[in-house]
Amino acid sequence: AQTVTQSQPEMSVQEAETVTLSCTYDTSESDYYLFWYKQPPSRQMILVIRQEAYKQQNATENRFSVNFQKAAKSFSLKISDSQLGDAAMYFCAYRSGGEGGSEKLVFGKGTKLTVNP
């Protein structure tokens, strides 16, 4: 079974600075998707960024980018120019790809990000 590990229960960053959240995963599959979700106190899980395993280029979304290291099974999230609104729980998630793959998202335990003014 696939597992997702987030080794940083909490992280903090100064406003306008850059922070990197770590995520590693374990799988024997070659076709899969990786995601970062943000969960503010409102509890809604909001998709931040996604990465297809077959793509070598790292995904970027404005101030958010990932460092996808397929061989190392590592998928870190970098937040640049951190803003107060970035404060939330961040979850890394894995989903199998390809036909017949499980549609289930497997989540890590999350990293609580605090942004200091």
Next chain:
Amino acid sequence: EAGVVQSPRYKIIEKKQPVAFWCNPISGHNTLYWYLQNLGQGPELLIRYENEEAVDDSQLPKDRFSAERLKGVDSTLKIQPAELGDSAVYLCASSLGPDRTLHFGNGTRLTVT
């Protein structure tokens, strides 16, 4: 577009009582998910529907939990009887299309006393 709507936002019940949660997915989304999120943990899948059919319910504790999705739109998740350990957030999500990006609702926080 309107997002995934869940109700109620909060529910407090005594143990052994029944409880139900409701979810209205994004219009046109044929896949619906119920996730359980314990405090300090990531969400875990309880059940997934493709239209009216439950295609993955392996993690649903069937002795006390049940779910339905009539007409392939709204869904209800029920617990009867509730136990103290059921206190958690129950998240609903829906998806459409080949990329299967999940869109989540705000969840229901259940407290069992």
